[in-house]
Structures are given as C-alpha cells and as structure tokens.
Amino acid sequence: GQNIDQPTEMTATEGAIVQINCTYQTSGFNGLFWYQQHAGEAPTFLSYNVLDGLEEKGRFSSFLSRSKGYSYLLLKELQMKDSASYLCAVNTDKLIFGTGTRLQVFP
C-alpha cells in the first residue's frame, strides 16, 4: 500500500525554526514535493527533492533520505505569514499526498 505520514499540527513562535517531518512507504519513487497551502487557497510549490541531501531556498530547506523513506521541511526565521498547511507528496506514477501539517505561528 501507499502511506505518507506527517504530524497533524505544529505550533511555533515568530523568528524561530521549525522542522516538519514526512515519512513515506510507496511503490515507486521519482521524487518528493513540499507544498504550502493557505486556508481557502490552492497549494503552491515549495520544493522538489529527487536525490538524497539538503536543498536550501532562502528561509526554506528540504531534506530527503530515500533509504529511510524520510523527508523534512525546515523553516527558519518564522513569520506570521508562514501559518499555513504544509503538504508532503511523493511522485510515483501519480502524485500521492500526505494529509498535511497545519503550522500556526504565534507572535
């Protein structure tokens, strides 16, 4: 079967660092996406990891370990506008999503 796990909710303080984990068990793997989704809006692309390691893009970084079936999204210098749901999705012959992690950033 296909399974992607993420924590349901997380909270953090403005200016802090937060790590959102994602573990997956899928038949097939082409890469792993992270998306951000604000309430009432469509998901927007954050990152796509194909190879193991850390990829950094400004305040956001994404890490992948294919052998462990594990990824994380790291958000630094948190801002209030980072309050959103973060979706992990594995690219097989189709795209399979986790249920998302709702992050609330407090002042």
Add this chain to the structure above:
Amino acid sequence: DVKVTQSSRYLVKRTGEKVFLECVQDMDHENMFWYRQDPGLGLRLIYFSYDVKMKEKGDIPEGYSVSREKKERFSLILESASTNQTSMYLCASSLLPESSGNTIYFGEGSWLTVV
C-alpha cells in the same frame, strides 16, 4: 505565467444532478489530475490522465468519471451528485513523472456543495 484554470469556483447543486467541473491548462503538460480535499483527509486522487483520451483511476474514483478529449482540458463528471461529494476539488497538471525539475501546478479549486 503558468496557468491551470478551473471553470467554477463555487457551485451549489442538488442531489441527483449531473455536475461538470472543467479544467484547462496552458502549459502543454501531458499529465492532468483531479483531487478532492477534505478536512483531516488531505488531497485524495480521484482520476488522472497521461494523454488525450487516456484515463486512470486514482484512489477514490467511485461516483466520478472524467473526460480528456483535448490535451489542455480535463473534465470531472459527477453523474448523480450526492451529499458526500460536497468537497473542494482541485485540478492539477504536470510534465511526465520522470521529467527533471518536474512540478505540479494546481488550479484555484472548486468548492462544490451538494444539497
């Protein structure tokens, strides 16, 4: 700019009605997808298509059908709407899975309420 357009943002339909949700992409992408998103369940794949006139069932195809007569257009059809199909529907498109730098682009979403 990349664009995936869903024809209707908000719809209210009656139980038993036939409902069409239209999606058009302007990026010449091979893949197109229909998802529904419900609280606590995340995005669940209903149907997807790799090419014109091609369709594959996703995880929850029951009660739905799709049509892809042209590469840029992928339609989701609810033959007889039921209240449990009240949801937010997202259309998406992408290049082939093995393409480097692949990403998936989403439409704005269609909020369907079945009464």
